[in-house]
Amino acid sequence: MELPEQIAEFKSSPGLLAELYKNSIQKSYKAGRVILNENAAVRSIPIVTRGVLKVVRTEEDGREILLYYIKAGESCIMSFLGGLHNETSKVRAEAEEDVEILFLPVEKVSLFIKEYPQWLDYIFRLYHKRFEELLEIVNAIAFKKVDERLLALLQKKKELTGNRVLSVTHEQLANELGTARVVVSRLLKQLEENGMVQLGRNKITLV
Numbered sequence: 708m709e710l711p712e713q714i715a716e717f718k719s720s721p722g723l724l725a726e727l728y729k730n731s732i733q734k735s736y737k738a739g740r741v742i743l744n745e746n747a748a749v750r751s752i753p754i755v756t757r758g759v760l761k762v763v764r765t766e767e768d769g770r771e772i773l774l775y776y777i778k779a780g781e782s783c784i785m786s787f788l789g790g791l792h793n794e795t796s797k798v799r800a801e802a803e804e805d806v807e808i809l810f811l812p813v814e815k816v817s818l819f820i821k822e823y824p825q826w827l828d829y830i831f832r833l834y835h836k837r838f839e840e841l842l843e844i845v846n847a848i849a850f851k852k853v854d855e856r857l858l859a860l861l862q863k864k865k866e867l868t869g870n871r872v873l874s875v876t877h878e879q880l881a882n883e884l885g886t887a888r889v890v891v892s893r894l895l896k897q898l899e900e901n902g903m904v905q906l907g908r909n910k911i912t913l914v
Contacts, residue, residue: 714780720825727754727819731809736802738874743800749789751810754782758806759867763799763883772848773860773883774798775840776867784837787830790816804868853886854894860884861904861913871913 717724732751736742742753745765753760760777762785777783777800785798790813819826847856860883864873877895881888895911898904905912 714829717825717829720823723819723823723825726815726823727809727811730815731811733807733809735807736805738802738804738806740802741799742802742806742808743783743786743796743798745797745799746795749786749794749796749813751812752782752786752790752816753777753800754809754811755779756807756809759803760800760806760808761803761883763801764797765799770885771882772844772885774844775837776803776863778867781836782829782833784830784833787816787833803864848885853884853890854897856884857891857894858898858903861911865913873911873913874909875911876909 717727731754733756742760743749755777757779759779760783762774762777762783763771764774765771783798783800785796786800788794789796820830847859851859857880860880861873864875865871877892878888880895881891884891895904895906899906903914905914
């Protein structure tokens, strides 16, 4: 299991990379597996080396909304913050597809910050990216129609997986958009009628 080459901060610091592998635990998970639950203690920081995680927030009434995806070479800034402040997780992290992850114990995070400036640069870059993504979510909910958000979500999944055939249910899409399944089913039917998608059993093909 190797970290993707695009992590510039790690490439410029062989010492950091060596310490990361030395102190981390490597694990693999199948698609759909929950990696971190809401309200769970954050004992380690996940760094994805292959595949994609999705990070979801659940409200008290059971409604969910997708916050962002974590791709290879990235980590979860929520885990960083929870681990550093000894707080429980405010989100759920789930494997969007088969993933491989390095888990770094939280006690090593502060130590790495003191010893490796590149590690702090990595955290700040992630924080900046996640902040921009959350702003996009707020903007989409406030100003975009559900059909626009649905099509954008399907396109995003296509980009992440590199496959125009998506293995996803209407219920899953509804949860990620924070809307009702019947709404998603109706909108998908309209997209199919417009020749933009093809619907199958638990799969959607982008045309």
